[in-house]
Amino acid sequence: MQQDESFDGGLNAKQKPSRLSDIVRSMETRQDTTIGELADSLGERAFGALMFIFAVPNAIPMPPGTSAILGLPLVILTWQVLMGRQTLWLPQAIRKRRISKEMLERFVSKVTPIMARLERVLKPRLGFVVTSNLAERMIGLVAFPLALILFLPIPFGNIPPAAAIACLALGLAERDGVAVLVGYVLSAASVAVLAAVSSALYAAAVAFLTTLFGG
Incomplete structure (x- = not known):
């Protein structure tokens, strides 16, 4: 998402963009909204902001079904980051998905205080890690498989990849290497944890079947 003038939301380079906490705080929570309306409200800054907004609810206590609503858009979004797209595209079926006001209210109330604390330390630095087209594609390369994992119905598998994607999104949005x-x-740790859990579940299943059938 490298742009000719500035990455920060299509703003002039001399303008200071809104921080993610400002974006989250300004979200409309008095009524249901669609994913398309949410994406349109973020403009050209949608990539980093939406990666965070779609990922972080899966890392905190949220209503059941959250991953089913936000998981597929996150897969599509991270794929576009990997491909180096400069503008966000979402299929109409995804754009029309509704997010309840209750989910939005809970998200804003839980996330805003956390973000306010994080933004005390977030700042543009180590630009080579985040500002080039190659660096952004690398973020997509790491985030895309994590989004696939998050979207799959893996027991207790949401939190580690969601936290890793949220951190990558913060870095992308705030230009913080x-x-x-x-x-x-966190991404590497997520893969290690999920591999260990999967191995343990497989071993438990084999032991159960062996005991059950006397193998």
Whole structure:
């Protein structure tokens, strides 16, 4: 999403963009909204902001079904980051998906205080990690498989990849290379944890079947 003038939401380079906490705080929570309306309200800054908005509810306590609503858009979004798209595209079936006002209210109330604390340390730095087209594609390369994992119905499998994607999204949106590096570390840890859990579940299943059938 490298742009000729500035990445930050299509703003002039001399203008200071809104921070993610401002974007989240300004979200309309008095009525249901659609994913398309939410994406349109973010403009050209949609990539980093939406990656965060779609990922972080899966890392905190939210109503059941959250991953089913937000998981597929996150897969599509991270794929476009990987492909280096400069403008966001969502199919109409995804754009028309509704997000309830209750889910939005809960998201805003839980996330805004956390973001306010994080933004005290987030700042543009280590630009080579985040500002080039190659760096942005690398973020997509890491985030896309994590989004696939998050979308799949893996027991207890949502939180680690969601936290990693949220951290990558913060780095992308705030141009903070340190946050991106932390996201890479969390991504590796997520894969390790999920691999360990999958191995344990497989071993337990084999042991159960062996005991059951006397193998």
